[in-house]
Amino acid sequence: MGMIVVTGANRGIGLALVETFRARGLDVLAVCRSSSAQLEETGAEVLSGVDVTKDGDVQQLVQHIAQRSIDVLVNNAGILRWGDSLESPQFEDMRAQFEVNTLGPIRVTSALLDCFTPGSKVAMITSRMGSIADNGSGGAYGYRMSKAALNMAAVSMARDLKARGVAVALLHPGMVATEMIGVTNGQIQPAEAAKGLVKRIDALTLETSGSFWHQNGESLPW
Numbered sequence: 001m002g003m004i005v006v007t008g009a010n011r012g013i014g015l016a017l018v019e020t021f022r023a024r025g026l027d028v029l030a031v032c033r034s035s036s037a038q039l040e041e042t043g044a045e046v047l048s049g050v051d052v053t054k055d056g057d058v059q060q061l062v063q064h065i066a067q068r069s070i071d072v073l074v075n076n077a078g079i080l081r082w083g084d085s086l087e088s089p090q091f092e093d094m095r096a097q098f099e100v101n102t103l104g105p106i107r108v109t110s111a112l113l114d115c116f117t118p119g120s121k122v123a124m125i126t127s128r129m130g131s132i133a134d135n136g137s138g139g140a141y142g143y144r145m146s147k148a149a150l151n152m153a154a155v156s157m158a159r160d161l162k163a164r165g166v167a168v169a170l171l172h173p174g175m176v177a178t179e180m181i182g183v184t185n186g187q188i189q190p191a192e193a194a195k196g197l198v199k200r201i202d203a204l205t206l207e208t209s210g211s212f213w214h215q216n217g218e219s220l221p222w
């Protein structure tokens with residue numbers, strides 16, 4: 001039996017995913033930049049000091065995992081920078097969101113390729129804000145583009161990893177009460193989001209690999 005790896009595990013949805021997997025008695029490697037008291041309480045193995053935008057940090061992760069195999073990798077770490085608009089584009093913020101939200105999951109997944117075995121799964125925590133068809137309100141250039149680009153990368157990964165027997169899911173967690181959108185703004189709590197996300201990961205197969213799902217089970221448009 002391999003283990004579950006979750007990035008951005010110290011708070012928010014990542015922390016709730018760790019708690020959900022741990023409640024099932026699974027081995028979880030919780031990866032973060034810096035740990036938290038709540039994360040330590042889960043009893044997960046914690047690896048801190050991993051910024052997903054840094055090659056050296058991700059290599060530390062590879063060395064830490066050593067020869068162990070991974071059942072599920074959840075690329076959850078992400079950032080949202082409000083405030084870019086057509087009148088006032090924030091190019092630095094756009095670049096930062098690409099670095100974390102798009103290139104981060106590619107960097108981590110690529111570095112861990114040798115840890116996957118047939119049956120392993122990769123889950124991308126993306127957003128319906130990255131859906132072009134669903135963009136009814138505009139704005140949020142950097143975040144929307146970074147998640148749309150992640151979606152494209154994840155579909156390529158689904159194609160590229162099929163021969164290895166590895167499936168890839170693109171998952172929207174809902175509007176979740178975390179620091180990202182403000183804990184009073186969410187429609188659901190992280191625990192509920194995590195429960196749905198884990199259901200979608202359970203249901204993922206090579207046949208459904210590369211699909212875009214809401215954690216509630218709805219199929220989302222590109």
Ligand SMILES: NC(=O)c1ccc[n+]([C@@H]2O[C@H](COP(=O)([O-])OP(=O)(O)OC[C@H]3O[C@@H](n4cnc5c(N)ncnc54)[C@H](OP(=O)(O)O)[C@@H]3O)[C@@H](O)[C@H]2O)c1
Pocket residue numbers: 007008009010011012013014032033034050051052053075076077078079080100125126127128172173174175176177178179180181186
């Ligand atoms: N909340 C929502 O409604 C919502 C909706 C759609 C999609 N999402 C997606 O869900 C995922 C989790 O978001 P959340 O709501 O739980 O947000 P959150 O509470 O702000 O947590 C974000 C997590 O990402 C980590 N992170 C940020 N930059 C990182 C970096 N460079 N390297 C490593 N880790 C980094 C943070 O670590 P630090 O503590 O070190 O900053 C934190 O653990 C994100 O991908 C987000 O885009 C959330």
